[in-house]
Amino acid sequence: MERETFFADVLLPLSLSSYYTYRVPYECNGTVTRGKRVVVQFGRKKLYTALVINVHKAAPAGFQPKYILSVLDQAPVVNDFQLALWKWMSSYYLCREGDIMHAALPSALKLTSETKLLQHPSFSKEKMDNLSEKEYVVAEAIDLRKQLTLDEIIAITGQAKVISLVKNLIEKEILVPEEELKEKYFPKKEVHICLSPEYEDEAALEAVFMQMEKKAPRRLDALMLIIQSLRSLPPGKPLRRSELTRNDKGLSAQLNALHSAGIITMHEKSVSRITEAEDIREFPEIVLSSEQQLALDEIRNHLLNTRVVLLHGVTSSGKTEIYVQLIRQAIAEGKQALFLLPEIALTTQIINRLRVHFGNSVVVYHSRYGANERAEVWDLVNLWTPEQGAAPGSIVLGARSSLFLPFSKLGLIIVDEEHDTSFKQHEPSPRYHARDAAIYLAGLHNASVVLGSATPAYETMFNAESGKYAYVSLNSRYGDMELPEVLIADLKEDTIRKKMKSNFSSLLFHEIQQTLTAARQVILFQNRRGFSLRLECRDCHWIPECKHCDVTLIYHKKSNHLRCHYCGYNTRLPDACPACGGTHIGMKGFGTERIEEDISLLFPGVRVARMDLDTTRSRHSYQKIINDFEDRNLDILVGTQMVTKGLDFDHVSLVGVMNADTMLAYPDFRSHERSFQLIAQVSGRAGRKNEKGRVIVQTFKPDHPVICAAAAHDYFTLYKAQLRERANFRYPPFYRLIRITVKHKESAVLDKIAASYAAILREKFPGSVLGPEYPFVSKIRNYFLKDIILKFERNARLKSKKELLDDVTERFFRDSPPVKIAIDVDPV
DNA sequence: AGCACGCCGACT
């Protein structure tokens, strides 16, 4: 039979502008298919995992294709829905498909090669004679270990730069380089212990007992423990070796002895890392309030002829129960459901609520999840079929990246806290918005989307008002809870009258006292750590700045260091001012740390904790703080944005916004929208069943429209006013923005290039170009930045404009000095 | 992303 020659266009997880074509080896004819991963050599030596996009018979012209080295998958790991999503994303967000592949595939599925150094085949001791001292050490090591990595050679020689050394050794036929693919995914292994079948019998056991009683009492104890443990386990549950040895390391030897005596068996099994939770068979009935039922009916009705529904429900209005019902429906229809949340932090609270209703059907997926876990979730979702119904993989709860999972039949996507800006990826490319991409993805699957928020993004509300999305509102809080009372503390007045206690107005101070006396809890919200402690010389007003970025350094008390929040630059506190030599260096501004301290001074004995990026860096510290607060081991929680997001506590009756002005002052056309959202969200934490909460907003501008709107719980007045402004100044939702950031190490070069690039853009897009301008932070990691903003009318043919932009940009930067550029479509 | 090729500075 004539063998046919095939070629495969593959996608590499790199920022490249096209697919690359490889030759399919004959033995792989038929097994190389779209959506499978293959190993290819790309460049001189490096091996990569690539994704097969097309298989065809057209021999490429102009180059000799390399062969595909191996096929990694039996069945596709990426489906056509995903490839279609990637295509759309790359054209909409002006990025490379390879960038998306890189972001989409969990790292365990992306193998890359590592350079290993092996002993040269013609290695001999004689060749070691005329080596330098360090070369000799390496030669000895390779003779002993047969294989070394570059890092190992660095360790052996104690020398940081070893490339030339290695090169010499290769020439001298001591070493030979080889690329080795290393598997990144390792299944979790457990050793299960059973009694050997012949000892299941009482009599046989009896005999063993007798025998051991004198000779091996410790072994007998171990055996008894095993038998007891096996009996106390529910049927079908395995006895894990790790469970037995966890508290008693000495048991290991006894187990081994019992094993070699043939009394017990030990089987190593690969087990799932993610379906560990107890499987639940009986799911509680959900009783919806009449408002919830009404909203649910409305949503269902709308979804019959509209893809997207905005569910506008005040905080604690019981949106989750509605989501649960909608997910149930999707599952009952034999489809998958995706529940998107803005932040990983929120998953822990929500997952427990979903597990109650869906048990193991729900899997969690986000970036802080381990690489192995993510690979397992990917597999589960990929292997799910409609026949499996509510099997694990049918429901995914996750952050924005869960959008990339290999869903084959999505019925529903919920985007909760839809307004949250962390749905937009900022860095690196692809700079996508998970809410918007979810809507596109739902289109591909003919699935429904429910966007939920108490304070919808103005773009979303605009789409709802214009009829693009359906609109359903949920106005009363669950269980007849009232909205909190929002009081304004005028800082100006208190400052003049000298009534401030540190950063606390008399009103807030008083309210905190009252709340603590009533044995209730308090949450204090401080805008962000960017506004936290910085130092200043009292004599000359010198302020420490980052060497690499255009920002002031932030003081971290715990480590007694100054740190840059952009590049991580860290330095010790100077003893004296480097500018004037003075030693009066003091604190300025106030951050969560400072508030925490003030609390301790003003309210001695009160238990206070702080929740911000610093205190929640480790995996469990976040949960620990939450638990401590929930269990009322704390009276006051001081935090940044983190405390505003969807956390529900039962005993909080007071929320304080320390300084509303810092967010209002933020130089961004969305600052009003944001500030209102933030105040509304944090206010939602106050008050529980039968108890009206209170919110104190401290501000120097008590008459500011945002403050007034927040106090009145009035979303729409501010929305309407802002929309008029947006229309006047040509901002979203009436216009679409594309922000292009140009970066270079020298500001003069940057200025020149950015200016001429902007000039070309002005020529191509007259009336649509703003800038270039230095952004708020004009230098990061030694690169100067300049922004150019493009504004296009909402209804403009964006696709062709983006294609033109892509083309112009590519042409311009092809023969300009080397600058880096980043394009951000719909920046937030 | 990585890697090789190619041109300018501080060293044996």
Added chain:
DNA sequence: GTCGGCGTGCTC
């Protein structure tokens, strides 16, 4: 004089 810095262009 060379070694080695990193700017530049290419990878099927």
